[in-house]
Amino acid sequence: xxNRLAIDGGTPVRTAGYPSWPQWNKxxxxxxxxxxxxxxxWAPPGSQVKAFEQEFATYHEARYGVACTNGSAAIxxxxxxxxxxxxxxxxxxxxxxxxxxxxxxxxxxxxxxADVLPNTWNLDPVRVExxxxxxxKAILPVxxxxxxxxxxxxxxxxxxxxxxxxxxAAQSHGAMWNNHxxxxxxxxxxxxxxxxxxxxxxxxxxxxxxxxxxAQRCWSVVNVGRSPEGAFYQHVNLASNYRLAEWxxxxxxxxxxxxxxxxxxxxxxAAYLAEAMSEVPGLQPLPGDPRTTxxxxxxxxxxxxxxxxxxxxxxxxxxxxxxxGIPMRAGYPEPLSRQEVIVQRSAYIRERLGLPAQDxxxxxxxxxxxxxxxxxxxxxxxxxxxxxxDIVTAAAKIQRAWGG
Ligand SMILES: Cc1ncc(COP(=O)(O)O)c(C=O)c1O
Numbered sequence: 142x143x144n145r146l147a148i149d150g151g152t153p154v155r156t157a158g159y160p161s162w163p164q165w166n167k168x169x170x171x172x173x174x175x176x177x178x179x180x181x182x183w184a185p186p187g188s189q190v191k192a193f194e195q196e197f198a199t200y201h202e203a204r205y206g207v208a209c210t211n212g213s214a215a216i217x218x219x220x221x222x223x224x225x226x227x228x229x230x231x232x233x234x235x236x237x238x239x240x241x242x243x244x245x246x247x248x249x250x251x252x253x254x255a256d257v258l259p260n261t262w263n264l265d266p267v268r269v270e271x272x273x274x275x276x277x278k279a280i281l282p283v284x285x286x287x288x289x290x291x292x293x294x295x296x297x298x299x300x301x302x303x304x305x306x307x308x309x310a311a312q313s314h315g316a317m318w319n320n321h322x323x324x325x326x327x328x329x330x331x332x333x334x335x336x337x338x339x340x341x342x343x344x345x346x347x348x349x350x351x352x353x354x355x356a357q358r359c360w361s362v363v364n365v366g367r368s369p370e371g372a373f374y375q376h377v378n379l380a381s382n383y384r385l386a387e388w389x390x391x392x393x394x395x396x397x398x399x400x401x402x403x404x405x406x407x408x409x410x411a412a413y414l415a416e417a418m419s420e421v422p423g424l425q426p427l428p429g430d431p432r433t434t435x436x437x438x439x440x441x442x443x444x445x446x447x448x449x450x451x452x453x454x455x456x457x458x459x460x461x462x463x464x465x466g467i468p469m470r471a472g473y474p475e476p477l478s479r480q481e482v483i484v485q486r487s488a489y490i491r492e493r494l495g496l497p498a499q500d501x502x503x504x505x506x507x508x509x510x511x512x513x514x515x516x517x518x519x520x521x522x523x524x525x526x527x528x529x530x531d532i533v534t535a536a537a538k539i540q541r542a543w544g545g
C-alpha cells in the first residue's frame with residue numbers, strides 16, 4: 142500500500158462512503174400513509190403517539206412515557222414538571238450538547254457543572270456532591286455517546302440530598318446500566334429522536350418515568366397546562382404546547398422495532414474496532430465502566446495522544462483521517478461551563494435575583510476531553526469487518542507517517 146498520506150496527495154485508504162442515516166423502508170412509508178389516510182392527524186392523545194409512548198416506555202422498563210416535540214423540550218418539560226424554578230441550581234455535565242444546560246437556563250435555573258470521568262466522559266459523582274448547595278434542586282446526568290452515567294452513585298446522592306434525578310438519555314436509546322435499561326433509573330429520563338439519533342423521526346422527544354404523578358405533570362406541561370382529567374379549556378398550569386405529531390409517532394413505532402438488532406450490531410462491531418484500534422499507538426478507545434452492560438454506541442469515543450503522532454494536534458489527525466475517507470470527528474469543542482451564552486445567562490439570572498457572582502466551575506478532565514477526545518458516528522458501526530478495518534488501516538497509516 143502507498144505510504145503517502147491522502148492529505149499529502151497520496152491515495153486514500155477508502156473511497157466508498159459509510160451508511161447514511163436515518164434508515165427506513167416500506168414499513169415507515171406504509172405507517173405514514175396509514176396515518177395520512179386515517180384522517181387522524183391530531184387527536185390528543187393521538188393513537189400513534191400514544192401507542193409509541195407505551196411501546197417506548199415498556200422497552201425501557203418504564204411505566205409511563207410522554208412524547209414531545211424534541212429532546213431539548215423534553216428536558217425543559219421534565220424540569221418544569223419537577224418544579225425547577227428561578228434561581229434553583231441544577232448540577233449537570235459540561236461535556237454534552239448545549240440543550241442540556243440551555244434547558245435549565247430557559248426555566249430560570251442555574252446550571253452548575255461537575256467534572257467528568259476520564260474513562261466514560263460522564264459526570265463524576267464525587268464532583269457532583271461537592272457542588273450541592275441549599276439551592277440545588279436537581280441532578281441532570283447525560284449518558285454521553287450511549288454510555289450510562291454512574292446511576293448507582295447518582296441515585297444515592299439524589300436520595301441523600303432529596304434532589305430530583307433526571308437522565309438526559311438523548312444519545313442512549315436502549316443502553317443498560319447493571320442489566321437495566323436507562324431512562325427510568327432516576328425520577329425522569331428524556332430522549333431525542335432528532336435525525337442523527339439511534340431512533341429517529343427527524344425531530345421528536347419523550348420523557349419516561351415510573352411515577353404516575355411525574356407522568357401527569359409532564360403531560361400537563363406538554364399539553365398547555367391541561368390536566369389529564371380536566372376539560373379542554375381548563376388550564377391548571379401555565380405551559381406551552383410541546384405535543385408530538387402523529388406522523389412522528391407512526392415513524393417512531395417502526396424505528397423502535399429495529400433498535401435491538403441495530404444496537405447488537407453496533408456493540409459487536411465496537412468490540413472488534415476497539416481491539417483493533419488499541420494496536421495503533423496513541424489511540425485509546427474509551428474503556429467505559431464495567432457496570433455498563435449495554436453501551437448504545439451513539440458515538441464510538443477515542444482518546445488521542447499527540448505525542449504518538451509527532452506532536453500534531455487532534456484536528457490535524459481528524460483532517461488526515463477525513464482525507465483517507467474516514468469521517469472521524471473532534472468531540473464538543475469546549476466545556477459548556479465556559480460557553481459564553483451559558484456564562485452570560487447564568488450571570489444574568491444571579492444578578493436579577495441579587496445573588497453574588499459565581500466563578501466558572503473548573504472542569505479539568507472535561508478540558509482535556511475537549512482537546513483530545515474524538516468520535517466516530519454510529520453509522521460506521523453498522524458496517525462489515527472490512528469497513529471497520531479501513532478505519533484502523535487509515536489511523537495506522539497516519540501514525541506511521543507522523544509518529545515514526
Ligand atoms: C445530550 C443531548 N441532549 C439533548 C439533545 C437535544 O435533543 P434535540 O436535538 O432533539 O432537541 C441532544 C441532541 O441533539 C443531545 O445530544
